[in-house]
Every structure is written in C-alpha cells, then in structure tokens.
Amino acid sequence: MSHEKLKNLLTDVGEIAVGNSHDGAARTGVTVVRCLSPMVCAVDVAGGGPGTRETEALAPENLVDMVDAVVLAGGSVYGLAAADAVVAQLGAAGQGFGLVDLPDVPKSPIVPAAILYDLANGGAKNWGETPPYYALGKQALANAGPDFKLGNSGAGFGALAGAIKGGLGSASYRSKQGFTVAALVVVNSFGSVTEPNSTRLWATPFEQDGEFGKVCLQNEATGFALEDWGAAKQNPGARQNTTLAVIATDLPLSPAQAKRMAKMAQAGLARAIRPIAAPFDGDVVFALAQGDSSTNKTDSFLLAQAGSLAADCLSRAVARGVISASSLGEHPCYRDLCRS
Numbered sequence: 001m002s003h004e005k006l007k008n009l010l011t012d013v014g015e016i017a018v019g020n021s022h023d024g025a026a027r028t029g030v031t032v033v034r035c036l037s038p039m040v041c042a043v044d045v046a047g048g049g050p051g052t053r054e055t056e057a058l059a060p061e062n063l064v065d066m067v068d069a070v071v072l073a074g075g076s077v078y079g080l081a082a083a084d085a086v087v088a089q090l091g092a093a094g095q096g097f098g099l100v101d102l103p104d105v106p107k108s109p110i111v112p113a114a115i116l117y118d119l120a121n122g123g124a125k126n127w128g129e130t131p132p133y134y135a136l137g138k139q140a141l142a143n144a145g146p147d148f149k150l151g152n153s154g155a156g157f158g159a160l161a162g163a164i165k166g167g168l169g170s171a172s173y174r175s176k177q178g179f180t181v182a183a184l185v186v187v188n189s190f191g192s193v194t195e196p197n198s199t200r201l202w203a204t205p206f207e208q209d210g211e212f213g214k215v216c217l218q219n220e221a222t223g224f225a226l227e228d229w230g231a232a233k234q235n236p237g238a239r240q241n242t243t244l245a246v247i248a249t250d251l252p253l254s255p256a257q258a259k260r261m262a263k264m265a266q267a268g269l270a271r272a273i274r275p276i277a278a279p280f281d282g283d284v285v286f287a288l289a290q291g292d293s294s295t296n297k298t299d300s301f302l303l304a305q306a307g308s309l310a311a312d313c314l315s316r317a318v319a320r321g322v323i324s325a326s327s328l329g330e331h332p333c334y335r336d337l338c339r340s
Helices: 076-092 134-140 254-270 300-324 334-339
Strands: 016-023 026-043 067-074 113-115 167-174 180-188 242-248 284-289
Touching: 016 134, 026 076, 026 134, 026 180, 026 254, 067 076, 067 134, 067 242, 067 284, 067 300, 076 113, 076 134, 076 180, 113 242, 167 300, 180 254, 180 300, 242 300, 254 284, 254 300
Parallel strands: 067 113, 242 284
Antiparallel strands: 016 026, 026 067, 026 284, 167 180, 180 242
C-alpha cells in the first residue's frame, strides 16, 4: 500500500495506468484502464440498457479472475471495437491468460469493456465501414500513464449529463487503516447531476478539501416534488444514456469480495445522479483489486469500509467530471449554467 501524496485520481491505487483518446469531429472517445500487472476484477450492471464485453467471464464462479485492462468507450455498439485494439496490442506483447505455455500459441488478454451512447450528440458519425474506435483504443492504450485530464477527455469527450455536458471524472481516498480506494467515471446519464430548480450538485455533501472548486449555488433548493427530475434528459431513446465507472483498491480481494464492492459502489451513483439505473441507462461499475487474496485475507468489516468509501469516491468523481467539462457545440457545461 502506497503512502505517497494522493493525486485524487484512479491511478492513486498502484499498478494502474489510465489512457485517453478522442475524435473531436465525431465527438467521441475511449478510456483505457491498464492493469500493469493482472488484477482481480468484478462487475455490477444496474442499468436497463447495457452494452458490454467479457463481463460474464468475471463471474466469481468462472475460471478467469484477473484482467489486464478495462475499456470504456463512446459509440454505442461500435465502441466495443476499442477493446479489440487493446487485446491485439497486449497479446502481441505476450500478455494475457493462458492455461499452459505452448510455443507459438498466443495468450488471451482479458479486457472487459462497456460502452455508452453518444451517437446523437451532434458529431460527425458518417464513418461508414470504418468507425474510429479500433484506432482510438490503440491510441488510448499508448497514452496510458499515471496522470490524465478530466472533463472532455477519453470516453467522456462527447458525454452528456442530463441536460448539460458530462465528462470523465475521478477521485480517491486513503483510509485511516492505510488502504486506498479510488474511482473513475464517465458521466453520460439520463438523470440530472443537479437538484431541481437549482445549480447545487447532488454530490456536494461528499466534497473533500475543496476539490470541486468554486461551485455556484444560485437558487439553492430547499425541497422539490418527487416527480420533478430537474435537468434530466427528456424523452430519451433506447440506449442513449449510460454512466460507466471503474473503482479500485489496493486491498487484496477475492472475486466475490470485489463483486460486493462494485455493488456497494453503485450507491455513489445514486447519490450523485437522479434518476439512475433507468430502463434506458446502461450503468456499469467495474471493481479492481490489487493484491493476492489467497495469502492476505480482507475481512468483511474492512470490505464494508472499502465499499462505502468506493461509493463516496464515485459520487465525488461524478461531480469532478461534470465540473471539469467544457461546453461542446450546442451542449452547455456546468460552468455555463452557473454564469446564466
């Protein structure tokens, strides 16, 4: 467990690098979370319209319990091709899963992926038979490192958070016990990140050390009708929304424990976005764990602490992604909302 100063990024958990790429004309992008050594991974899918790859392989009862990377992409079904590029690159480097080592038999990199819908955000999507996602996946992997930009970056480049611009967010926390928990999120939600008739962020109570900056609070709400969704998207089409997240810890977790951590972390989305996990959302949370749970055990109480902190980090990451976003075409950002 590292005790270096935190950067408030997913990469504060060791052995993780993050890379981003985007196509400005198409208003879309890709984020790759690279595991520098294989990590335990689990996934929890809450949305009613998910688009995923390799998530069944992550079930605790199945053979593979480590992954080499996780890919988050725009582009709806086209975006899944970004994972093909990451698999090809890692496989060519001799990385991946293999039951036995045999000459001239390539290993199989395990790269689960999830996509969001950004096809209707006004970008140039007339790519015919050559969508940009394979190239974007390759570029994002090449860009992977310890530092990365938030907001209009990677898979968050063309994302929309309800009625305003969404984006890529991240946050981390080191517990009193010394373990680290971190989150990365791409906010492309149907639901609103602000209270009805207000610019107050739902995630405001979870802010740490002024990380949200100068958040405006004009028309701060004191109450609202339960059927008022505020600045949510209106009349959405199927699969046009999704919030994708990766949480991570340096605690040693089993696949089943990582699954529980992913489930607990979903609460962080519910605290920062309203409504969440709707029939037309594809909300997905991946959980990564560093360490060998076969020799170092994490007890249930410590797991509960990690899951709670993961949810808090995820709420904070949502806010940071939205606050960091810039306007894109006709889509205003949060800062524009505050100036209006």
